[in-house]
Each structure stands twice: as C-alpha cells, then as structure tokens.
Amino acid sequence: MLFNSFEFICIFFPLVTGLYFVLPHRWRWLLLLVASCWFYMTFVPVYILILAFTILVDYFAGLWIERSEGRRRKLLLTASIVANVGVLAFFKYFNFLNESIAALVRGLGFNYGVPDLGILLPIGLSFHTFQSLSYTIEVYRGHQQAERRPGIFALYVMFYPQLVAGPIERPANLLNQINSRTEGTGMRARFDADRVIEGLKQMLWGFFKKLVIADRCAVVVDQVYNAPDHYGALSIALATYLFAVQIYCDFSGYTDIALGAARVMGFNLMVNFRTPYLSRNISEFWSRWHISLSSWFRDYLYIPLGGNRVVKWRWYYNLLVVFLVSGLWHGADWTYVIWGGLHGSYLILAIVFAPLLARITKGIGLDALPKAKRWLNIFITVQLASFAWIFFRAANIHDASTLIHRLFGTAATLDDLRALYKELPRGMLDVTVLLTLLFMAMDPVVDAWVKREKAAPRGLWGTMAYAALLVGILLFGYFGATSFIYFQF
C-alpha cells in the first residue's frame, strides 16, 4: 500500500488512527502490529514470512545475547548478523553476484550455467534488516535491554509508518516509545489536537514534495534518461539537476509522511533529512542526507573499522569501504557501487586537498567574503552530488557513460532544450522547472516549520499557508500512485 494511494489516505490511515485512540493503551500494540502486517502484505503477502524469520531470529538472539558472556555472546551476535545479512544477500544480491560471475567466466571463454533466481526483491528489505540488526548490536553492546515480549519486538521491526523506507530506527528511540510507561508519550499518547494537526501538516508537506515536485520531475528525468543518446548537454544537465531534486523530494517526502503519521499517534521518529542541498561539503551533505542510514553506517561499520583514529591510509580505506557498502546497500548493481565509490572518493580528496584549498581561498581573498564562500561551497557540493546521481539514476554503466560523454562532449544548444520541451506534455517542462525553483526557495522555511525548529505562522496565516499547499497538490500534483524510489531498496 502506497502512502500516496486512495486506500492509505482515505481508509487505512484514518481507520487505524481512529481505532488507535479509541482502544485502551494495553491493546494498541496489537492494533499497530496487525495494521503493519496488513500494510506490508498489500505488496507481496508471502514476503511477510521473511520478516517473520528476521524477527524470530533477532528476538531470540537478543534474549540469548543478554544472558551470555564472552565468546558465546559474540558468537550469538555473529549468528544474528549472518542470518540477517544472509537473507539480504540471497534476495537482493544473488542475481547481481551471479551475473557478475557469469560475465567474468564467459569473458574468460568458459561456459557458465547457473540461472538467475526468478524472485522479486521483498519491499523495504534493506531497511527492516538494518533496523533489526541495530537491535541485536545494541543488546550486545549492553546499551539496550532485550525485549521479552515478541509482539512488541515485532512491532519495533514492523511499525508501519517506517517499515518499507525508514527512517531506520534504533531501539533506544522507537522501542522505548513503544514501551513507554509515561502517560501522554509514545504508545500512551492521548488525542492531542495540536500534536495531531502538527503531524497532519508534516504529512501534507510530504505529499506536496512527492506529488507536486518529485513525480513531475520524474516525467522530465525519465524522458531524458530513458533515451540517453538522444539528448545533448543542456537537456542532460537539466534532467540531472531535476533528478537531484526528484530523489530528495521523493525520499524526504516519504519520510515526512512517515514522521507525520507516527506523530499523529504520539511517536517521534528520527529526523532523516536536513535540507541537504544547502551543505557546504560532501561530509556535511552526509550529515544531512538519509541521516538514519549514514549514522547506522557510522555507528556499526565506520567506527568498528577504526574510524579516523587510525593511520591516514587506513582512514581513507575505512571511508571508501563504508561508501562502497553504502552504494551496494542501495542497489545490487555496479552503478550504485560507483555512486558510493564517488562519494567516498570526494571525502578522501577533500581531506587530502584541504590544506591546499585553505591556502587558495585565503590567497584569493574569499575568506573575507564568508557569504560568497558559503554559497560557492554549496554550489560546488551540489555539482559533485549531482554528478554522482547520474550513476544512481542511469539504467546501467553504459547509459551512465553515454550521458557523461554527451554532457561534456556535445555543444550546449537551445535547440536541444526546445526538442525536449516539444516531446514532453504541454507545460510539463516550464511548469516543472518553475515549481522546482519555488520549492527550493520554500523548502528551508517549511522544513523548519514542520520539524518544529522554527515557529510556523499561526492563526489565519498558518491555515492559509497549509491550505495553499493542499491547493498546490490538487492543481499541480501528478496523481497516479507512483511508487517511491527508495521502496526498491
């Protein structure tokens, strides 16, 4: 069930939320668990068994790890990691590995006959696997008590607002809210009109990002990226920038809907985005983009590898490994690996050349113009991130290299843009670009409102501002219940 579907907006969400507030606190977990199962089973019902397997393994692993000491404790954690990663590897990476081996073996002139598995990737597999893993690791580290009630643990893994595309929660946040003993918080929340309205406003902002910006941008992006050798530099550059906006609005839009839906019921999920395209460097970008994943990798991979408290070459190695794995987490294809590798390389180069860049900026007097320096850094960061998105969006490496070749190797002519304009539905290109620019100006302001970091306008002006968002969705929204990009991960 998609958040942007009639079934979710008009039936599932109001019904589940209504029942949630009507039921006594002690039964709410059961309602949410049943609703989450239903939500997940509307995609491919049988894949609930994979979730059940992960839940069972990590539920018992948590209990046994807590009771164990020394080597046995480590062994149980390893078993949990192997089981979780094994499921992920089988469903997500088998075909990728198999095809890569086949290409290699055939390239060497041998026959290779292992067929691909004819299976669909279970939706949100990477998200709930990582969420479940964070639980066993935290129990192992002694930061989290093992959960004794299997239903509560299952709800922690399956909580429907963030089940299929995050944020990847940690037990210290979500599990503790589910287990809340304090009246008025988490599972013991009362119906509070102000909080419910705040949640609904955040959902509305998420729908605006998804339906008005992401899905419109997708039409232009798909037109260019589905015919990479048909367009010239300007069209490819425009489509790439629009993809940068599309993926941000698609994913952060989903997150806002998830956070808003959870907030309506009294849960505070972790913030996943903080206007990432205002970052001054790639390191900052990763502290503002998909925060729940980057902090997961930081806590459970980068720091265990030694982080930056090692010799320099090892530090670079750690960075590269983390970003290559992050690329692979996103998708089983070499394009994602290259995307991750590019981001790792950006970070390493930024460290290597930091002293030189500092000398240059001082030498040309940029340090005396902090605002100009800030905007120049933002501009450069957007260019680097956008270039990497080419690999993320392209169907394969061949398409990506064609796009890059044409982006830098063909003349930038207006005829190229005119051709794109004519091939798209009437008004699609101009209105989409205008709406995107408007959105980029609005985003830092509205984002701070919905995250309650800045005071939103109150009274009539506040009502009119959100009414304008809804009218924007009604008139400019690209309806049709298209899926969210990150569902495939």
Place this chain on the structure above:
Amino acid sequence: MGRFLKRGGVFLAATTMLYVAAMALMVHVPVLGEPAIYRANDYFIRPGGSTWTRYREFDPKGRYDAVIIGSSHAYLGYDPYVVAERGYRAFNLGSDAQSPLCTYWLVKAYLDSVNTPLLIMDLFDEILQGEALEGASDLIQNQPSDAAAAGIAWSLHDLRGMNMLALRLLARPERPLYGSPLYKGLGFCTTGDSIKTEAGPPPADPMPLRADQKHFTEQIIRLCSERGIKLVLSSHFERRDKRGRAHEGMLRYLPKALAGSGIPYLDFTNAPGIDDRNWFEDNNHLNATGARIFTEQLVDTLEALGYLHSLK
C-alpha cells in the same frame, strides 16, 4: 476533539476558497497566449479538436439509423459515409480513448430509441484494461452536456475528476482553441496514410480487464435495454500483435456480460485477409482504406442479421 474538528473545518473552508480563487485566476490569466490552467497538468485539456466539433454537429433531436460510439477506434474505423452509401443515416460519437465508463454517461445524456434505434459500440481489449482518465479529460471539456461531464467526473473516483469539472464550470469557452484537420464530418475522422511496417508478435499474456470498465459495460447493456436502444458490440480489424492471446481476456469476459441479453458481439479482430501494412494508420487505428473495407463488412453483417433498417 472539538478543537480538532473546528480547526479542520476552518482549514477546509480556507482550502475551498483558495482552490476556487486559484482555479479562476488560472482560467482567466493567459500565459503564452492561452489560459495558464492548460499548462498546469496534462489532464487539463484545451477546448477543441474533433470531440468539440463532433458533439456540436450531432443532433440529439435528429433521427439516425445507427449511432457508432467508442474510442478513436470508432471515429477512425467506422465510416458513416460508407454506411450512407448503403442507404442508411449514421453518426459517429467516438472520441479519444473513450472507454465504457465515459460511454455510459454519453448514452445516458444523448441517446434514446428515437434518435438511436441501433447503437454500435466499439470495444477492444486495451480500452477495458486502462483507466478512463484520458477519455474523461477530453469529454469533460469538449462535449456540451453538463450532466454527462458531472457523471464522468464522479465515476472516476479521482481528484482529477473534480479538477476537470471545476475547469469546465469556470472556463465555459464559447469557441474551440484549435480544430482537427482530420475531421471529415458525421463524427468521422480519416487518415489516408498507412503505417507500412510489419506488426510485432502478439504478447505472451493478455492484461487483466479493469473492474470499473466491466461494470460500466454491463451498465450500458442495461441502460440500452431500458431505453429500447438495440445494441451491437463490435471490434474492428487488428494488426497481428493485437490478435491471438492479446484478445483472449475480452473474449473470456464478453459472453458473461452479454448472457441472456441477445446482444451480438461482431468480432472482426481476426478476420481473414487483414492487410497489416496497408489498412492501418498506426499500430492501433484503421486508415481510410481499412475503415472503408471494415465498414462495408460490418454493414453486410448487420444487414444479414436484420439489425439495420432505414428510417428514410
């Protein structure tokens, strides 16, 4: 809860007010020579084209021997001039991507046993497999009946239907913004050119038919029976890639829909001797030659069945 409902009510009132104001503004403020609303979304169709002309040429108070209805298959493939050569008066009410969901409301608004003793409704697999949005957006803006427009908009069960209806009610254009160079008259459009390419292979499996399109097909059958309109369902010639397996979904469904009604389904999809290269304008539609040959065969069949009677 009372506080929540009060604030919700204020929000809905503000949204309604802003919606009407924004819509009215975009309907009346031109951008690049046309009202801005036509650039806002692809389903805000500009007034004009063959549907505009066709539905104003059709005379609901007139008497036709047969009316043809359906999608572009109908208005490009069923030639009323060929029917006229055989001594009958016919009119073609086909329109772009018109599916049963739309056809039902058109029949309800325009047709009865006096102006339409015989209704020939074109059906093919894809029109029962797809959503009705494209056909609805054309008809809501371009045919004159408010009742039909409201019915179509409501039946979509989609916010876009509300938007289209709001545009119709606020715009009310007196003239079309563009015409159709293909429009010949009597609701018919014609193209002389042909695709001149080989058709691809048929798909492995037919797509499932949509529940709402099946529902409205059955509603049309019921409505025609109530109004005393004799109904015939028909499919015109298809190129190779639309025959065989592709067609099976509809062949499985129609006997159930027509059971006990006595309504014939005249299926020319797999008729012998179809010329894939010269009878089609594109992969889907007949050209003038194909339409002539098909219409002649259709009239022969209808005469043989005793369905065509001249009112002259």
